Amino acid sequence: MKIGFIGLGNMGGPMAANLVKAGHEVTGFDLSAPMPEGVAKAASAAAAAQGAEVVFTMLPNGAILRAVAVEVIPAMPKGAVLCDCSTVDVESARAVAEQAVAAGLAALDAPVSGGVGGATAGTLTFMVGGPDAAFATVQPLFDIMGQKAVHCGAAGAGQAAKICNNMILGVTMIATCEAFALADKLGLDRSRMFDVVSTSSGYSWSMNAYCPAPGVGPTSPADNDYKPGFAAELMLKDLRLSQQAAEAADADTPMGQLAAALYTTFVEAEDGRGKDFSAMLPRLAARHRG
């Protein structure tokens, strides 16, 4: 397939590389990131999109996605699919999809879970919003870049799934870290606590697969001095998107709101920037009540 790929940073670079390895013809554009081996470099986003059957975007946020879409949509052949894999606000995803449809294209919002490791290994999970036919067109490419693609519904449903999942993740990570910090004060050994909780009703992905306590449970960023992994500022980005969506949809999400506030303090007023989001544990363990 002839593919355009715009935004070849930490995630987009390895995703595009996997498409090339599978034999697809990929033309890329990025403002600064180098092209992975085998990706032809275009002079602009529009040039990368010209003649492409599918154009992927993997960009930092919704404002940048909207700006790139204005350039790319007129350059794409009728019937082609614009597939955005960035994590952006639901409104931007829906606005870009509407513009694409008005220009005779199809659009998918297909944010991912799995991080840079999943992008490199080709084991991402895609959460996809958009029409059936476009999903069917892109599914073989999702299968190359990922292990699972869930068709969640119409335009915006992929982004909705992503921010709901990551709101749960932010909240459960904080709860898990709080529990370890409390266990410390109560003189409960962290390994014993892991043994109990990971097989009891308090278990979660944050505890079982990504334990925030160093030397406890499976290997995780906690065992690597909290180098990300999934950076605290990316968790904050997703929690803010969840709160923006909750406000727009009039949904009551008090725990998501608290999680967003705590990660804001951690990243913007403390030393959380550049650390894994599970570094909430040393942050809480070092603090005293009041």
Ligand code: NAD
């Ligand atoms: P990144 O900053 O490494 O990559 C973004 C790339 O977009 C950069 O190379 C940048 O130069 C390029 N870019 C910015 N504006 C551009 C423009 N106008 N035209 C062309 N290129 C432009 O970020 P990333 O970690 O690859 O994340 C990309 C998206 O994936 C984000 O929306 C992020 O929230 C999401 N995501 C990231 C992770 C992760 O673990 N890194 C996990 C899941 C989802």
